[in-house]
Amino acid sequence: MLIAEESGPDFQRDGQASLAGQGKIKLENVSVHDDQLTRIGPRSRLGAVDLRELWRYRELLYFLTWRDVKIRYKQTVIGIAWAVLQPIVTTAIFTVLFSGFARFETGSTPYPVFALSALVIWLFVHNAITLASGSFVSNSNLVTKVYFPRLIVPLAAVLSGIFDLIFSVVILVGLILYYGLVPTTGILMAPVFLISAFVMAAALGTMLSALNVKFRDIKFALPFALQVWMIASPIFYPADMVGERWRLVFAVNPLTGLIDGFRSALFGLPFNWDLIGISATSIAAMCIVSLIVFSKMEDDFADVI
Amino acid sequence: MHAIRVNGLSKRYMLGGAAHNSLRDLIAGLFSRSGRQPAEEVRALDDISFSVNEGETLGIIGRNGAGKSTLLKILSRITKPTHGSVEIRGRVGSLLEVGTGFHNELSGRENIYLNGAILGMKRSEIEARFDEIVAFSEIERFLDTPVKHYSSGMYMRLAFSVAAHLEPEVLIVDEVLAVGDVGFQKKCLGKMRDVGRKGRTVIFVSHDMNAITRLCDRVIWIKDGKLKLDGAAKDVVGEYLHDQESIGAEKHWPAASAPASEYVRLHSVRVCDEAGATTSSADIRRPIGVEISYEVLKEGKVMVPNLHFFNETGTCIFVSHDWEGGWRNKPRPVGKYVSTVRVPGNFLAEGSVYVGAAVTTYSPLEVHFVEWDAVAFNVIDSIDGDSARGDFVGDLPGIVRPSLEWSTETPDRRSISFSNRSTPGRRDPRD
Numbered sequence: 001m002l003i004a005e006e007s008g009p010d011f012q013r014d015g016q017a018s019l020a021g022q023g024k025i026k027l028e029n030v031s032v033h034d035d036q037l038t039r040i041g042p043r044s045r046l047g048a049v050d051l052r053e054l055w056r057y058r059e060l061l062y063f064l065t066w067r068d069v070k071i072r073y074k075q076t077v078i079g080i081a082w083a084v085l086q087p088i089v090t091t092a093i094f095t096v097l098f099s100g101f102a103r104f105e106t107g108s109t110p111y112p113v114f115a116l117s118a119l120v121i122w123l124f125v126h127n128a129i130t131l132a133s134g135s136f137v138s139n140s141n142l143v144t145k146v147y148f149p150r151l152i153v154p155l156a157a158v159l160s161g162i163f164d165l166i167f168s169v170v171i172l173v174g175l176i177l178y179y180g181l182v183p184t185t186g187i188l189m190a191p192v193f194l195i196s197a198f199v200m201a202a203a204l205g206t207m208l209s210a211l212n213v214k215f216r217d218i219k220f221a222l223p224f225a226l227q228v229w230m231i232a233s234p235i236f237y238p239a240d241m242v243g244e245r246w247r248l249v250f251a252v253n254p255l256t257g258l259i260d261g262f263r264s265a266l267f268g269l270p271f272n273w274d275l276i277g278i279s280a281t282s283i284a285a286m287c288i289v290s291l292i293v294f295s296k297m298e299d300d301f302a303d304v305i
Numbered sequence: 306m307h308a309i310r311v312n313g314l315s316k317r318y319m320l321g322g323a324a325h326n327s328l329r330d331l332i333a334g335l336f337s338r339s340g341r342q343p344a345e346e347v348r349a350l351d352d353i354s355f356s357v358n359e360g361e362t363l364g365i366i367g368r369n370g371a372g373k374s375t376l377l378k379i380l381s382r383i384t385k386p387t388h389g390s391v392e393i394r395g396r397v398g399s400l401l402e403v404g405t406g407f408h409n410e411l412s413g414r415e416n417i418y419l420n421g422a423i424l425g426m427k428r429s430e431i432e433a434r435f436d437e438i439v440a441f442s443e444i445e446r447f448l449d450t451p452v453k454h455y456s457s458g459m460y461m462r463l464a465f466s467v468a469a470h471l472e473p474e475v476l477i478v479d480e481v482l483a484v485g486d487v488g489f490q491k492k493c494l495g496k497m498r499d500v501g502r503k504g505r506t507v508i509f510v511s512h513d514m515n516a517i518t519r520l521c522d523r524v525i526w527i528k529d530g531k532l533k534l535d536g537a538a539k540d541v542v543g544e545y546l547h548d549q550e551s552i553g554a555e556k557h558w559p560a561a562s563a564p565a566s567e568y569v570r571l572h573s574v575r576v577c578d579e580a581g582a583t584t585s586s587a588d589i590r591r592p593i594g595v596e597i598s599y600e601v602l603k604e605g606k607v608m609v610p611n612l613h614f615f616n617e618t619g620t621c622i623f624v625s626h627d628w629e630g631g632w633r634n635k636p637r638p639v640g641k642y643v644s645t646v647r648v649p650g651n652f653l654a655e656g657s658v659y660v661g662a663a664v665t666t667y668s669p670l671e672v673h674f675v676e677w678d679a680v681a682f683n684v685i686d687s688i689d690g691d692s693a694r695g696d697f698v699g700d701l702p703g704i705v706r707p708s709l710e711w712s713t714e715t716p717d718r719r720s721i722s723f724s725n726r727s728t729p730g731r732r733d734p735r736d
Contacts (some may be wrong), residue, residue: 040391062420147382302384
């Protein structure tokens, strides 16, 4: 048997291919061009992400996202209502606190819409990062048993947050209609800010998920850090409340540009491009750092987790 | 043509010093002047080279801890080697476990898709094979029931069915056949053989030497991280079994070659009966002792001797460490020690038991030495009717066989037949 194979390796290959062609036509055609050469060596390159491989595994990304969404509100009494409750209740609390008592100046925009417009982004970022940071630990059974591009795990967690995001966007649209606000052409920019928020959440979530594998401190530090971050971002107060001198420093926090830009888009206000530019740069930097950290930690996941 | 080519593969794990478990350790490590503790290195694989031809079925055998799992993990790209390289031609499917990623809240149908995707199948492939998978698993009626309501047998059947329909060019299979009922196991073995016949390359790890010789053309034997033997299945399995038989009830290590760290050295391990005599067979009803003697060479460490018990399929029956023998949290002075663990009667199942011996410091974690398969013994049931098997003489499954109390009431007659008589096999209170 061995000798036969050795004497005619090419024949063997061809025979197999044609066999595949005749038999289960549909199936085998799919896998034929998957005939790749895999090289396994000691270390992967720093910051290198195999995009082609990631693309090949896109269906797994889809299935893991779908699973996360499907599981999230199972075994809860009110189910999906949680996705609706979170933005509504937070908006109501902010309105009472900062419009009723503290009286923040929000110009022509009614305070509830003003608050919810930021909460749409913030709640998504908050949930996505929280879910992503624990994603490797909660999927440790996958990581130690099967290979796939590891990046898929935190990405699926962040993507699953989009499900809740859609609910809060619907509520936001409802509130805008309720107050009779008329959108300008600026609204076409709104999706850009939502997508940027996704990119930022993905970058941070990925980095934290990798760090959390080795340093479980993340689990304790994160809720606290997120709280500070919320206060430091123009969520319940307008960005221009911060003095002119400090505003650009303030924009290093990417949420500043994201939220301010999103509001400008929604309420037809002029865009503050300096703010947006700095925040965009800050997001780009986060992406790079995140990829470097991730690729450095990735190789040891299965051994450390 | 080679489907897999493995070149000088080595894998080392760092234990102790290098592994930081929290930021505090890392920061403390950065600032401490004395530098880090010397990291302890464990060589899981040491310079392994072999290649597998396309269409060949290769078996991998070896004792527990020999490095088989590490090799499989590297081949399936779960972990990276420290040195060396592997080239694999074609799509790789690896089954280190069946049912990876199964979620209890999801239905059987949903889990087929999820598990299929996790194993690397495309959606179109899963769809095309869906009916076949369902038919193979014999769970049609419960397809839309969450798997948390499945019996363990149904769960395993479904899990295996998905795995069995994976058709990559290279299939890597760990010991996953030891699940499910015997009939279903046969079905799976048949399915695997079909995969082999279709010209696919299969790598198969098992402790079941029958399955190995039936399924594999060629076998490699890994011992202590090194490639010990590579050849025709029958020959390698024969050599391996011969070697395995040489594990006795007692083993002494000469000081020069004994497993040791700078703190402690293994001296001997032996299996003994109640009277303290060395024995290689244990009556299933009577307690049996395992004794580990070691010498502390340097003071200052809290040492915990621990013993790992495996059955013939390589399943860990239990691990026991000395947690109350008077040395808890106390560093041991230099000198010789003999620690004995007593395993009660009516607890282990029949068959061979392999014992691994180690001495470990838990905080910070440091494995001073570990010697897998140091000794072995056979648990024998003479079928006198007073062991847990009672009057049953057939094959009794299970990795342990405790003798448990049963009571049966007959409420109609208001009488209770509760037997508490002391049989010779029942656990002695002194134990």
